[in-house]
Amino acid sequence: SAVISQKPSRDICQRGTSLTIQCQVDSQVTMMFWYRQQPGQSLTLIATANQGSEATYESGFVIDKFPISRPNLTFSTLTVSNMSPEDSSIYLCSVELLAGNRAGELFFGEGSRLTVL
């Protein structure tokens, strides 16, 4: 598996502000994903962070609201812009390992718990 570090682990934010979440992996991975897990809910994919190109967003998520960067193979950021209380959630960075029989398996960071007041 990979060690995936996310910062911040939690934050309390004011409505209308923006927050950037960082995800650092201890090895090079091809695929990085950002998921959201709202209270009591399962995981919803926000976007795929592509290295060297723009992120690919899922239906219902747009770049202006959730801009993503992926400057290299081990690091990505997700910004939650112009936050509202509905953005209160856990945001999870996830990576895919491609080697051997672990293909397709996703591993998750510890998550960033955001509360928007």
Added chain:
Amino acid sequence: QKEVEQNSGPLSVPEGAIASLNCTYSDRVSQSFFWYRQYSGKSPELIMSIYSNGDKEDGRFTAQLNKASQYVSLLIRDSQPSDSATYLCAVNNAGRRALTFGSGTRLQVQP
């Protein structure tokens, strides 16, 4: 119809019993199937992956896949209170590297 469906539970079993968790999926071309365990306040942890029809065993865990029925299950033998968690079923569809998750089944193992 949800892409990946699970009974939300809670599923309550006594310690030492077999816990059976079920999952159905809608996309027939799905290729890879995963079970994650998520403790309250923690991130999901991969416990099993299965890629072909049949059973796959790993310790106390057995994953079962039936592609014809679009059904995947997880059996936990000799259930322990430490197995109490939410179990998420996830599916990888052809041409898509991200996983689609079910809503999870909450398992409670009673000591």
